[in-house]
Amino acid sequence: MSGRLHGDRMSLYDHRSIEAKWQKVWDEQGIYKTSTDRTRPKYYVLDMFPYPSGAGLHVGHPKGYVATDIVARARRMMGYNVLRVMGWDSFGLPSERQAERENTHPALITARNIQTFKDQLSRLGLSYDWDRELATSDAKYYKWTQWIFLQLYNAGLAYRSETPVNWCPALGTVLANEEVKDGVYVETGDPVERRSMTQWMFRITAYADKLLAGLEDLDWPDGIKKQQRDWIGRSVGAEVSFAVAGTGHSFKVFTTRPDTLIGCSYAVLAPEHELVEAITTPERAAAVHAYREQVKRRSDRDRMAQAADAPKTGVWTGAYAVNPVTGEEVQLWIADYVLAGYGTGAVFACPAHDERDHAFARTHGLAIREVVAGGDVQTAAYTGDGPHVNSDFLNGLDIETAKKVVTSWLEERGSGREMVQYRLRDWLFARQRYWGEPFPILERPDGTIVTVPEAELPVVLPELAEFKGTGDGRPPLARAEEWVKAKDPVTGLPVQRETSTMPQWAGSCWYYLRFISPDRDDVAWDRGDESYWMPVDLYVGGAEHAVLHLLYSRFWHQVLFDLKLVSTPEPFKRLYNQGMILANSYRDARGKYYYPTQVEEKSGTWFVKGTDTPVERKLEKMSKSRYNVENPDDMCDQYGADALRLYELFMGPLEDTAIWETTGVAGTRRFLERAWRLVVDPETGERPSKLVDHAVDDRPLERSLHSMLKKVSEAVDSLKFNTAIAEMMMFVNEATRASAVPVEAVDAFVRVLAPFAPHVSEELWARLGHSESVTGASWPSFDESKIKADTLTLSVQVNGKLRATIEVAPDISAEDAIATAKRSESVQKFVAGGTIRREIYVPGRLVNLVVN
């Protein structure tokens, strides 16, 4: 037993017995079960559910969970019907890899990890309705993930396509773009290469405009909305046709600057463009071929590393493109700064007004022709506005007008039209992995597709002994030969099951809906309950999900809304991002990490303890691999769940990145002990005599109480828990100092403390004589009039510098305040010798005398 905290003194409460006692009571009474009462207003508060990794929970996880728990508990006390649930995003590659390492089944690994997470979460006293727990890898759950896939498929939003994909040979799987950075898988560092494969795709681009428009009314951080807008990347421009001189071929370009068409001095195709082969002249064939080979060999890593700053490479094809406006023939090049995957994979180049074209033209000695006045285009591209010059019928027009004029000019001649492009691509929705949802899809020998009838869902993931791909590029499920064989539901003939699985996003796209009816086997969710609970009122999680998870979820939800399967157009009304938790990590020159206990500081630098091996000390995101995780279990043991809960939020604002540092937790523990002693006399263990049943004339105490009640009440909405906790501390300090405290005040305090520190509050509530759980108690109201002070302290400034403070009546007039201020000795000292030029009175705040 750590004697410092758990002596047998009665002045300290024993958090272990209290936590065990009340968690048992809550459990037995089913106190956090969701009410079926539909007459009360609802509040759906949701945490981004975790991926149950083998590493278990660390102190960064509970920060958001505690915050939402406070909101949930407080809202219940305020009379809301609260939906508060937790589940597991339990499909995914790490479990599959762990299974391979340990030679067990991913399902067992997953079950074990879930149990660890759940045990750790339970210790914190979070008020989840565990009857609604779900796991995305559970067939009862993914049955409906498959069902939603079918809804999207039937709506024409899922299709198969031959696509270049990120193939990871080490894992034998395809990775999404967002999982690959610098040519390697972000999770493991395994190299990734390009390979062409038939893949399932979602037509998310069809929803680009809806996804943009839907952001308008959401109560989300502006930064997240902006990131989503940028990711969708809507740009309005024109599609313009260029003929290839003397060939009968033509190609289209997309441009946001059709007004600069006349300044076009060459055109560029992506090296992968389908026309390259056909239009390259024999003399240039060797060079073109060599360049295309070079580009193909260049890894994504190199291409990205060199992006933007590197010299732009490319070769001339020997062909000429015909400018549709001027009829002029310009050289047609291929260059890898033009991306095959965006727009039409071809651009016209106007070096004078585009930085990339400018860089390319300078490197390759191509002409730079000014068409918008305002810059020195030979030196640098000019992208600002100005009157058009050298531009025939566009001369004198500004950019906006010129764009319109030239676009309609092109339209009239059938060589162009206005067009909107998105940066957003269709969503690659398939993985060559085992541990994911199978597709409810069958393929006939002729290659056509049949869907598995809804009545036959779920398509259960087959058992396998080996989870790697087949080695010839087919996914692991191809190993389940019997499973792959199926009967055509229409014709009864043999068909084959789709062997890829869905990506991890699938399960997390709609879990908030399943929480509404987790046990229903006949429907994914009950329509009546769905229209009661949706949308999610408050969704809390890390900002790292700013784009992908939140965009994919919104996409599915909007589709479901259009199919009239859900009642709201958007799933998450309010979004709040909790900040990361960082901790110091220590690493030597070879890159080996050390635990904080293995290092020491010597005159400002850090060394491995007892050696002269220097280590680098760095603040990094908490993770097991960096040897810098703090486990909440230890803190729970030593300080109690309540002190830990308070500390997680007292550290600073919820949205801020915070450095984990444990010294401060003693402060929240001491606060709880002080609160305890307001109700329990440390000598007798009984109610202290200073706790009285009648009102007490103690204005500061009363003011502190009501100010605290106000602050905490507001925090339930603003989520500014750090300052709310400070107010509670101030109240307890005030009450500790007071000689008599009305029991009514402590009663109110315990109620607002309860969402923050539920165990100790429950015990105190019982000791105050209540037989029902504080969970169901009413939220105390505050009296604004009691927060006001009897007298005001005005500060008196001379020329903006503080020279005195004066005590005045709260309702003092401006004249009196200024007069009183002038009488002050120290003020007179600074006014002497000058003339008062101006007198400023800010009611209730200050007087400022301007003197010279």
Added chain:
RNA sequence: GCCCGGAUGGUGGAACGGUAUACACGGAGGACUUAAAAUCCUCUGCCUCACGGCUUGCGGGUUCGAAUCCCGCUCCGGGCACCA
């Protein structure tokens, strides 16, 4: 390179354009104790013996008054990577 945050005591942080540093940690001193722990009380931004002066990353500006608003930087964290 672009976009988004941030920078306040020894430390985490607080502050409708109006007394900068609430609350907490740490530190110092005191009370209680045989002693220690715990608890309680007092002090704790910097300079100065003091009067007083200085202080919210740096430099300007707006204002009677700026941590807060504007302009120009520096550093740190995060995101995006040639999107025509």
